[in-house]
Amino acid sequence: MTKKLIATFVTLLLFASASVRAQTTNAAAATATNAPAAAAPADTTPKPDPAGTATGMAADAQSPAGTFVVTAPSDLSDDDKKVPDKVKAYNDAKKAFDDYTAQAKLEPLAVKLADSVGHNRVAINFTWTLVTGFLVMFMQAGFALVETGLCRAKNAGHTMSMNFMIYPLGMLGFYVCGFALMFGGMADPNNPNAGGIATMGGYAGLNHEVGIHIAGKFFGLFGTKGFFLQGAGYDTAAFALFLFQMVFMDTTATIPTGAAAERWKFSAFMIYGCCLGMIMYPFFGNWVWGSGWLANLGANFPGLGHGHVDFAGSSVVHMQGGVIALIYAWLIGPRLGKYDKNGKIVHPITPHSIPMVMLGTFILAFGWFGFNPGSSLAATDLRIAVVAVNTMLASATGALATTLWMWWFRTKKPDPSMMCNGMLAGLVAITCPCAFVSAGGACIIGLVSGILVVESVFFFDKRGIDDPVGAISVHGVNGCWGCLSLGLFADGTYGDGWNAVSGTVKGLFYGGGLGQFWAELIGVTTCFITLSVISIIVYYLAEMLVGNRVSQEVEIEGLDLPEMGVPGYAGMVMDKQSETPMIK
Amino acid sequence: MPHPRFVGTEPDGTPLQLLTRASWPKCRCAMKKIEAIIKPFKLEEVKDALSEIGVVGMTVVEVKGFGRQKGHTEIYRGSEYTTDFLPKIKLELVVADSVVDNAVSVVIKACKTGKIGDGKVFVSGVEQAVRIRTEEKGDAAL
Numbered sequence: 001m002t003k004k005l006i007a008t009f010v011t012l013l014l015f016a017s018a019s020v021r022a023q024t025t026n027a028a029a030a031t032a033t034n035a036p037a038a039a040a041p042a043d044t045t046p047k048p049d050p051a052g053t054a055t056g057m058a059a060d061a062q063s064p065a066g067t068f069v070v071t072a073p074s075d076l077s078d079d080d081k082k083v084p085d086k087v088k089a090y091n092d093a094k095k096a097f098d099d100y101t102a103q104a105k106l107e108p109l110a111v112k113l114a115d116s117v118g119h120n121r122v123a124i125n126f127t128w129t130l131v132t133g134f135l136v137m138f139m140q141a142g143f144a145l146v147e148t149g150l151c152r153a154k155n156a157g158h159t160m161s162m163n164f165m166i167y168p169l170g171m172l173g174f175y176v177c178g179f180a181l182m183f184g185g186m187a188d189p190n191n192p193n194a195g196g197i198a199t200m201g202g203y204a205g206l207n208h209e210v211g212i213h214i215a216g217k218f219f220g221l222f223g224t225k226g227f228f229l230q231g232a233g234y235d236t237a238a239f240a241l242f243l244f245q246m247v248f249m250d251t252t253a254t255i256p257t258g259a260a261a262e263r264w265k266f267s268a269f270m271i272y273g274c275c276l277g278m279i280m281y282p283f284f285g286n287w288v289w290g291s292g293w294l295a296n297l298g299a300n301f302p303g304l305g306h307g308h309v310d311f312a313g314s315s316v317v318h319m320q321g322g323v324i325a326l327i328y329a330w331l332i333g334p335r336l337g338k339y340d341k342n343g344k345i346v347h348p349i350t351p352h353s354i355p356m357v358m359l360g361t362f363i364l365a366f367g368w369f370g371f372n373p374g375s376s377l378a379a380t381d382l383r384i385a386v387v388a389v390n391t392m393l394a395s396a397t398g399a400l401a402t403t404l405w406m407w408w409f410r411t412k413k414p415d416p417s418m419m420c421n422g423m424l425a426g427l428v429a430i431t432c433p434c435a436f437v438s439a440g441g442a443c444i445i446g447l448v449s450g451i452l453v454v455e456s457v458f459f460f461d462k463r464g465i466d467d468p469v470g471a472i473s474v475h476g477v478n479g480c481w482g483c484l485s486l487g488l489f490a491d492g493t494y495g496d497g498w499n500a501v502s503g504t505v506k507g508l509f510y511g512g513g514l515g516q517f518w519a520e521l522i523g524v525t526t527c528f529i530t531l532s533v534i535s536i537i538v539y540y541l542a543e544m545l546v547g548n549r550v551s552q553e554v555e556i557e558g559l560d561l562p563e564m565g566v567p568g569y570a571g572m573v574m575d576k577q578s579e580t581p582m583i584k
Numbered sequence: 585m586p587h588p589r590f591v592g593t594e595p596d597g598t599p600l601q602l603l604t605r606a607s608w609p610k611c612r613c614a615m616k617k618i619e620a621i622i623k624p625f626k627l628e629e630v631k632d633a634l635s636e637i638g639v640v641g642m643t644v645v646e647v648k649g650f651g652r653q654k655g656h657t658e659i660y661r662g663s664e665y666t667t668d669f670l671p672k673i674k675l676e677l678v679v680a681d682s683v684v685d686n687a688v689s690v691v692i693k694a695c696k697t698g699k700i701g702d703g704k705v706f707v708s709g710v711e712q713a714v715r716i717r718t719e720e721k722g723d724a725a726l
Binding site for chain 1: 659660661662663664665
């Protein structure tokens with residue numbers, strides 16, 4: 001008891017001192033403000049803007065054609081002066097700049113107005129990012145309901161508590177170091193596709209990436225700016241990005257709680273929760289979204305399309321969660337009573353509340369309107385309408401395909417729990433390609449995912465990997481399919497310049513060749529290998545510290561009272577029919 | 585009432601008596617308990633039918649059971665499972681002797697559907713009944 005008190009006190013002290021030190025450095029930074037310079041050459045050291053007063057200037061007043069603000073061209077070196085093309089380009093740019101400066105002098109009001117317009121555009125994008133982030137946060141409730149409804153009533157308190165606690169645990173882990181590891185190098189010029197937070201003012205202070213050079217190409221591995229959201233991390237655009245990315249990370253975090261439910265110790269779960277936000281999620285996240293090496297496959301190797309493209313996270317969010325779920329469900333073992341000694345299912349464990357499951361599924365489908373369209377980080381990118389509709393269509397075809405597949409071809413009954421899994425599978429699969437496919441493509445992707453999830457659930461169930469909620473099949477398998485489907489169905493109407501590769505994103509069926517597909521395949525394979533290794537390590541870490549699985553007596557009694565101390569449904573007598581008889 | 589048959593003597597000479605059903609100490613059970621296991625949707629009907637013949641008190645318990653009516657097979661995510669136990673309602677009435685036969689036939693008439701699983705009625709004796717509020721005993725407590 002004393003040891004626990006001392007450990008808690010020391011941890012809090014370290015945490016507090018780190019945050020306090022961050023505050024004092026921020027106080028100094030906050031007093032310095034950027035002078036709005038509409039026409040000055042780019043300042044090479046990005047200054048964080050914690051007050052938000054210097055973010056959003058005339059240069060952000062863009063149309064789809066780009067900004068009208070002209071900056072001075074950088075001076076030519078002596079070598080460049082020998083190249084006539086470069087000299088001509090320099091002269092043209094200098095003339096454009098001079099014209100612009102002269103015009104700006106004639107219309108000072110227009111210059112001020114441009115600042116205001118730019119600021120408003122950035123403000124629209126801030127609002128969009130934050131509000132869609134709030135929608136994704138609401139998905140935590142959806143996951144909690146789905147998982148608890150699919151488990152037995154005697155474990156309701158425990159399952160809900162895991163889904164509840166993962167929100168703060170994951171968030172704090174991401175705050176401490178996850179965000180910095182994932183996005184700390186997004187603007188590091190070593191990364192070919194490096195860039196600031198373009199839609200929200202272009203802040204480029206998260207600019208140090210640790211990576212390796214192989215054969216003249218840079219492979220970014222993780223970032224190092226923005227730990228504890230201080231220093232270069234204390235900027236309003238960085239904060240908006242943090243919130244948005246954190247709710248995505250929490251979506252990953254809550255997936256394995258379903259796969260390991262009804263037999264996972266709460267203490268072991270807490271260890272997992274801390275590790276996920278801090279070290280399990282950010283590395284692959286950096287490689288795809290933090291300007292790391294997977295995103296830059298296309299820039300580094302011309303045969304690989306635009307590198308591993310993942311618009312809203314089929315691989316970064318869902319497949320990561322699904323792989324962790326697979327490892328945990330596999331290592332923790334199936335629930336007692338479900339399988340006999342030969343591995344045959346003798347007693348399926350039925351859900352205790354289908355209404356809860358379906359309500360949760362609708363909440364998730366609603367939150368997905370924040371998940372996918374929000375990933376543009378810009379309401380000014382009008383492709384969001386296409387993204388939203390594609391998301392919706394895939395959810396519908398997913399649900400319908402699963403229902404009919406179960407009803408007509410597999411079990412002759414349209415299982416409600418499977419219907420929900422089908423809708424979610426469609427949503428997971430469309431998450432990666434949603435911005436790059438047509439409505440028809442979205443429908444087909446959803447349809448395939450609806451059938452895939454059914455077969456996948458049967459596959460894992462029969463092999464003794466007990467997944468109470470179908471997390472592995474919905475998120476892991478369909479996350480993978482979603483990414484691969486981008487390599488097939490991307491129709492070339494969007495994505496020009498994605499990951500620093502010119503041209504729109506095109507898949508196999510639209511004349512893009514197999515390059516994009518290979519890049520996606522490399523991405524999902526990397527995800528599988530990396531997350532498997534990391535999950536096994538964290539699992540055994542928890543195994544050594546506290547042990548992962550509860551005892552047999554606790555599992556039979558129900559985890560609510562022994563683990564949580566309070567029954568989920570106090571005062572209600574639960575149906576004894578839901579008791580799982582133990583095999584002899 | 586037929587008198588007890590003579591079958592021998594005790595050591596002290598008193599005649600032994602064969603204890604038959606008829607010679608049991610006269611049961612002061614002027615009350616009988618009727619337990620009826622019925623299909624749940626018949627509850628309202630049987631309650632109304634009983635109140636028509638003057639039986640107004642009863643206790644109802646939700647139970648599970650099976651007799652010859654088999655359970656059914658369900659399928660969840662591709663795996664089959666059987667539920668043997670079916671939900672039933674157990675009705676408990678304590679009535680005066682004079683009403684028993686009438687009450688039993690009313691219950692049967694109200695609950696019969698003709699299909700397997702209609703249920704069963706059991707009748708047993710009740711030794712004593714007391715109304716808690718007034719402490720009345722016996723028939724007056726019913």
